[in-house]
Each structure stands twice: as C-alpha cells, then as structure tokens.
Amino acid sequence: MRLSVFTAFAAAASLAAPAVAQPKAAPPRLIIAISVDQLSADLFDTYRPHFTGGFKRLVDQGVTFVNGYQSHAETETCPGHSTLLTGHHPGVTGVIANNWINQGAPRADKKVYCAEDEAAPGSTFQNYQVSPVHLKVPTLGELLKARDPRSRNVAVAGKDRTAVMMSGARVDQRWYWNGKDWVSDLKDAPVPATLPRFRAAFAAQFAQARPPLVPPPLCQARATPYQLTPTLTVGNGTLGRAAGDEEGMRTSPEHDGAVLALAAGLASELNLGRGPAPDVLAVGLSATDRVGHSYGWGGQEMCLHLLALDRELGDFLSVMDRRGVPYAVVLSADHGAADLPERLRAQGDTRAQRADPALGADAMGKVIAADLGLSRPALLGDGIGGAVWLDREIEPSRRPAVLAAALARYRAHPQVETVITAEESARLPMPTGDSSRWTLAQRVRAGFDPQRSGDFYLVLKAGVATKTRPTKGGVASHGLPWDYDRRVPILFVAPGHKPASPTAAADTVDILPTVASWIGLKLAPGSVDGVCRSEAATCR
Numbered sequence: 001m002r003l004s005v006f007t008a009f010a011a012a013a014s015l016a017a018p019a020v021a022q023p024k025a026a027p028p029r030l031i032i033a034i035s036v037d038q039l040s041a042d043l044f045d046t047y048r049p050h051f052t053g054g055f056k057r058l059v060d061q062g063v064t065f066v067n068g069y070q071s072h073a074e075t076e077t078c079p080g081h082s083t084l085l086t087g088h089h090p091g092v093t094g095v096i097a098n099n100w101i102n103q104g105a106p107r108a109d110k111k112v113y114c115a116e117d118e119a120a121p122g123s124t125f126q127n128y129q130v131s132p133v134h135l136k137v138p139t140l141g142e143l144l145k146a147r148d149p150r151s152r153n154v155a156v157a158g159k160d161r162t163a164v165m166m167s168g169a170r171v172d173q174r175w176y177w178n179g180k181d182w183v184s185d186l187k188d189a190p191v192p193a194t195l196p197r198f199r200a201a202f203a204a205q206f207a208q209a210r211p212p213l214v215p216p217p218l219c220q221a222r223a224t225p226y227q228l229t230p231t232l233t234v235g236n237g238t239l240g241r242a243a244g245d246e247e248g249m250r251t252s253p254e255h256d257g258a259v260l261a262l263a264a265g266l267a268s269e270l271n272l273g274r275g276p277a278p279d280v281l282a283v284g285l286s287a288t289d290r291v292g293h294s295y296g297w298g299g300q301e302m303c304l305h306l307l308a309l310d311r312e313l314g315d316f317l318s319v320m321d322r323r324g325v326p327y328a329v330v331l332s333a334d335h336g337a338a339d340l341p342e343r344l345r346a347q348g349d350t351r352a353q354r355a356d357p358a359l360g361a362d363a364m365g366k367v368i369a370a371d372l373g374l375s376r377p378a379l380l381g382d383g384i385g386g387a388v389w390l391d392r393e394i395e396p397s398r399r400p401a402v403l404a405a406a407l408a409r410y411r412a413h414p415q416v417e418t419v420i421t422a423e424e425s426a427r428l429p430m431p432t433g434d435s436s437r438w439t440l441a442q443r444v445r446a447g448f449d450p451q452r453s454g455d456f457y458l459v460l461k462a463g464v465a466t467k468t469r470p471t472k473g474g475v476a477s478h479g480l481p482w483d484y485d486r487r488v489p490i491l492f493v494a495p496g497h498k499p500a501s502p503t504a505a506a507d508t509v510d511i512l513p514t515v516a517s518w519i520g521l522k523l524a525p526g527s528v529d530g531v532c533r534s535e536a537a538t539c540r
Contacts, residue, residue, distance in 0.1 A: 006257040006264075006315045028328035028494060028518055030273030031140065032320065033085055033282045033511075035162060036309075037077060037289035038478065040336025041066060041487040043297050047306050050218055054313025058331055062493030063536035065506040070335050070488055071435030072447035073457065073481035074386050077289070078114035079447060080334025080508070081165035085140040085282065087512030087528030090447040091430060094136035095165060099125070099382045100452055103392045111382065115161035130160045130185035132169045139168035140512055141280040143521060146170075148277035152270060156263040157284025158255055160185070162334070166282035173266055176284075177255070179246065182262065194265035202258055206249060212238035219303035226299075226342050228470040235299035235343070239291075247473065251290040253308035259285055260316040273325030278519045285309070289337075296340035296476040298347075328494035328518055330511055336485045337478040341465050351463025354470075355384045356415055359458070365391070368405045378402045384466045385479060387454030403455060410458055417459045420444050425457070430529065436483075436505040443481040492536035494518050502535045514539075 045066065048059065058064075070080045072090050076098045079090035090096050095114050102112045109124045116128035123129050138146070141153025155167035155174045163176040164185075173192065175184050182199060184191075215223065215238065223236040241248025249255055263283045266272070272279040288305065295301035320327060338344070344352035357363060361381025368378040379402075380389040390402055403421070410419045420441055431442035438446075444457045459481060460466070466477045478485045490506050492514060509530030516523055517537040532539035 006260045006312045026326035026495060028273075028326050029275075029278050030267070030325050030327040031278065031280045031515055031519065032327055032329045033140070033166060033280065033515075034313075034329065034331040035081060035084060035157075035166065035282075035284045036331065036333050037159070037162065037284065037286045038292045038335060038337050039288055039333035039488060040297070040484060041068065041489050042336065042484060043302070043306070044489040047303070047310075050307065051310045052314075053310040054315075054317050055310045057314060057317060058329060058491045058493050059499075059501075061499055062329070062491050063497060063499065063533075064501045065490040065492075065504075065533075065535075066501055067436060067503060067505045068332060068488045068490035069435045069505060069507050070333075070486050071431075071438060071443065071507050071509075072486075073440070073443040073459065074447045074479060075335035075481070075485040076479050077159065077334050078161045078165060081162050081284070082135060083508045084332060084334070084511055085166050085280075086135075086137045087509050087523075087530040088137050089430065089509060089529050091445065091449050092137060092529060094134055094449050094452060096447055096449050096452050097382065097386060098161070100387060101380045101382070101389045101454070102452070103380070103389065110380070113161075115164040130164065132164045132167075135165060135168055138170075139166065140515060140521075141282070142168045142170045143516075144278060144280060144519075147521065150275055151277040152272055152275065152279040154266055154270065154272065154280065155282040155284070156259055156266065157282070158250070158259050158286030159284060162284030162286060163282070166284060167280075173270065175262060175266075177250070177258075192266060192269050194262070194269045198262050198265055201261075205254075205258075207243055209243045210239075210241045210248070210252070210254060212240035213304045213308065214238075215300055215304055216307070219300045219307070222298065222303050223300035224343075226340070226346075228340075228342060228475060232470060232472055232475075234295045234301070234340070234475055237295060237299070237301040239301060239304050250287060251294050251473075253287055253305055253312055255287045255290075256285040256309055257312045259283060260312055264316060264319050267320065268323065273323070273327055290473075292337050292476055292478075294473050294475065296343055297337060298339040298343050326495060328515070329491070330493070330515055331489070331491040332508055332511065333488040335478050336483075336488055337476060338463070338465060338480075338484050340470070340476040341463075342470075344463070349463065351461070352465070353415070353463060354465050355460060355468050356413070357384075357468045359384045359410070359413060359415065359460075361388045364406065364409060368402060368409065371405060372398070372401060374398070374402075379406060381454065383479075384468065385458050385460045388456055388458055389454045407456065415461055415464045417461045419456050419458055421456045422448070422450070422453060425453070426450055432529075434505045435507050440481055443486075492533070494536070497536055500535055504535075506533060
C-alpha cells in the first residue's frame with residue numbers, strides 16, 4: 001500500500017510549485033539539510049538495497065559516508081542535532097544532553113530541557129519556553145546571515161529541539177509540532193500564508209482514521225511478534241491509527257510527510273534559493289525515532305515506515321526539482337539505536353539486557369545517603385547512564401566521600417563499563433581525527449562542558465538498554481557511546497560531485513565545513529571541530 005502523505009498535503013494545501021527547469025551543475029543557492037531522527041547506519045545499511053525513492057536517489061547521486069559518526073558519548077536527539085549544522089561537538093555547542101541538571105537554575109525545578117530558557121518567568125521542566133539560549137555556537141544559517149543578512153534561515157521539524165538546534169537564534173521561520181498543533185517560538189516573525197492552508201489540510205487528514213499498511217513480502221519476513229507485557233506486543237504491527245490518534249500519527253511516516261510538505265510550502269512561498277544570497281532549509285524528520293522507541297527497529301513496523309518514508313522523501317525532492325532552483329542536500333541523523341533487547345537475545349546476542357533500576361541516580365543516591373548518614377539523596381541525574389551530579393546541598397567537606405562512594409558502587413556493578421569523572425574529562429583535550437578509533441574517555445570528552453556536565457559520567461556496558469522495562473511507546477533505547485548508537489549515515493548531494501561511497505570514517509561535525517565549501521562560505525582555520533571532506537567537496 002502506498003502512503004503518500006506528502007503528496008496529499010501538498011495538493012490539499014496548494015503547496016506544490018509549478019515546474020521550472022533546474023540549471024545544470026549550477027552552484028547551489030539553497031542548502032537543504034535533512035535529519036532523520038534515529039537513523040542508525042546499521043538500519044540504513046539493512047534497507048539500502050530496498051530503497052527505490054528518495055533515499056535511493058540521494059545515494060545514487062551523492063557521496064554516501066557509510067561510516068559516519070555522532071562521535072560523542074551522549075547519543076541523544078539534542079546533542080546530536082547540535083552537531084549537524086554547527087561543525088562542533090556537544091562539548092563546544094553546550095548541548096550536552098536532552099536534559100540536564102542546573103542546580104543554579106532560578107526556579108525550584110532544577111531539571112533543564114535542552115531547548116528551553118529556564119530563566120523564563122513561570123517556566124518549569126514540563127511547561128517550558130522554547131528557546132535556543134543553550135546553543136553556544138552559530139549554525140550554518142546564522143553564519144550565512146552574518147555574511148549577508150539577505151540569506152534566509154528556515155527550519156521545519158517534528159520536534160522543537162530539532163528545529164532549534166539546526167537553526168539557532170537568527171532565524172526567519174521555524175515551525176514544529178508541539179503535540180497539538182504546528183507552532184513557532186518566533187514571536188515577531190510574520191505567519192506565512194502557507195500555514196493556514198497547511199494546518200487545514202493536516203487537520204482534515206488527522207481527523208480521518210488511517211488504515212493499516214499492507215506489508216510487502218520484505219516486511220512480512222520481519223513480522224515476528226514479541227509479547228513484552230500482557231498488553232504489549234510488538235514486531236508485527238501495521239501502523240494503522242484511529243481518527244485523531246496523535247501518538248499513532250507521530251509514530252509513522254504520516255508525520256514526516258507533513259513536515260516535508262510544510263517545508264516545501266515554505267520554500268515556495270519564501271522563494272528560497274532565488275534571493276541574492278544562499279538560503280538554508282533545515283528539515284527534521286522525527287517519526288523514525290518514534291517507531292524505533294515504540295517497536296524497535298528489527299520488526300515489520302520499521303520496515304513499513306522506512307519504505308514509506310523513502311517514497312515521501314522522493315516526492316519531496318521531485319517537488320524541489322520543479323522549483324527550478326539549484327539546490328544541494330545533506331542528510332544525516334542525530335544518533336542511532338539498538339533494537340529491543342528481547343528480540344536481540346532471541347537472535348543470539350547474549351549482551352542484550354535491560355538496565356538494573358538500581359543504577360538510576362535517584363536510587364543510587366538514596367543508597368549512598370543511607371550509607372553515609374546524609375539527610376538527603378546524594379545524587380541527581382536524568383534516567384540511567386550518562387551525566388550524574390552530586391547534590392550541591394551536601395556540605396563541601398563531605399563531597400569527596402560521596403563521590404568516592406558513588407564511583408565505588410557504580411564501578412562494582414556488572415552492567416557498568418566505566419565511570420569517568422569531570423576532573424578526568426577536563427584534563428583531556430578535545431579529541432580529533434578518526435572518531436571510530438576514539439577511546440571511551442575521548443567520546444565522553446567530546447560532550448563534556450565544564451559549566452553544564454555532571455560530576456561524573458556513567459558508561460553502561462554494550463548491549464544494556466537504558467529502558468529498565470518495556471512500556472507502550474518505549475521498548476527500545478539509545479544514548480550510549482557504542483557504535484550502534486554513534487554510527488550514522490552522512491549523505492552529501494551537490495552539483496558537480498560524482499557519486500561515491502567512501503568507507504573512511506566521517507563525523508557529523510564535518511558537515512558544516514563541507515557544505516560551506518559548496519557556497520564559498522569562508523571559515524577561519526580551526527574555528528570548527530570538523531573538517532571539509534574532499535570526497536564530497538572542493539576544499540580550500
């Protein structure tokens with residue numbers, strides 16, 4: 001069954017542009033940067049032979065780095081997206097995780113969301129004000145606007161943090177789904193005429209039930225059910241949804257098709273690529289992440305989703321062709337992911353297991369507090385693994401004992417690979433070179449910010465899922481420094497460059513300097529962590 005949500009939205013909202021011949025091999029006037037959330041290189045490699053639409057076109061026409069890396073340890077959405085268009089690792093962007101603890105925050109709630117301003121009056125972690133304030137470095141769109149204010153910087157995404165991290169502070173238009181509507185945090189930007197039409201088309205589509213997709217033989221072969229709880233079975237789903245089912249809408253290519261349609265509509269209305277300076281259109285596709293978390297990536301659900309997304313992406317590129325604007329594309333991902341542990345174990349992976357809840361900062365902090373006779377939990381954190389903070393309310397004279405106790409208990413746990421202190425990370429230089437060969441300490445250092453990172457960093461062993469138990473919408477996870485979470489595809493498609501599939505390791509921080517070479521954007525030597533890739537550009 002062909003799901004072409006992009007085409008349906010584009011037609012209903014009158015978003016498609018008339019056909020205009022595109023100049024051959026002209027320098028790009030529009031950079032389209034696409035992120036597919038949770039598209040691991042393992043997943044991409046699995047389905048690459050079966051793509052027939054947009055993914056296949058990008059591979060056939062471009063330079064595909066099969067060993068791309070989100071080289072840092074904290075492989076989550078926000079830090080990963082902060083690398084894509086800045087050329088910097090999260091230790092420089094300041095975006096160390098999706099969430100972190102700011103014990104100096106001017107509110108009672110000390111947990112901070114990466115794309116919020118915790119200083120906003122009345123804000124909480126749950127009720128936040130979307131903001132790029134935590135991003136410490138400029139994005140590609142901001143650098144272009146600094147060179148020539150006539151450049152446009154536009155972002156459309158399924159998640160607010162994706163749109164924010166790919167566009168930054170100086171933005172012309174930024175739109176994303178907030179769980180109820182397509183919204184923007186830009187209070188002074190005019191609302192494009194595209195938006196009312198798009199919203200009406202989306203509402204009409206959303207109000208209708210979506211029938212189950214009919215799986216082709218390729219997907220049927222992956223349809224082995226796994227009953228994870230008495231009420232939760234995954235593996236053989238077909239991605240249908242009831243009318244008005246927001247979770248079902250987000251967990252399918254339907255959501256990505258909407259993002260692509262809105263991006264195409266804004267490109268047409270704003271005449272992106274036709275101005276006196278190059279423009280940037282950042283597109284964040286988040287449904288792969290939702291499908292991965294909800295079902296894992298080894299079953300029928302992900303197969304159906306990726307084949308449909310491949311078609312949606314092909315439809316989008318065809319519309320961009322018809323605009324007659326010379327454009328270039330870069331596509332990558334914010335992180336990878338492991339499949340659900342139950343399926344991996346059934347396939348013979350003896351490492352696959354779920355994390356012990358006792359490893360959580362709250363649980364471990366209570367144990368340490370009891371051991372040391374403290375009146376309050378000793379540790380703060382977000383989930384299991386990654387950064388952990390010592391409670392600042394602990395007397396300074398007792399903090400060394402708390403740290404020593406935490407390190408000893410964590411290092412003794414059979415699911416823990418290592419624990420690296422902030423002091424150890426601070427002594428290391430920012431790593432460079434082939435990130436596939438970095439040590440665990442270097443991977444942690446790449447995401448270490450001395451102002452925001454924790455007092456130590458907990459690394460779980462390979463195969464340990466941070467989800468302690470399967471829940472609806474949460475059966476599989478990511479966030480670890482192992483290659484199944486770090487390795488992502490990086491595709492460059494620009495006029496005048498021959499197709500290739502280099503096996504050498506590349507890094508997502510290489511995207512900015514490579515794209516900059518396409519449009520003559522000069523970067524000062526050493527001003528970014530990445531390097532221009534000569535396989536995909538004429539580097540100067």
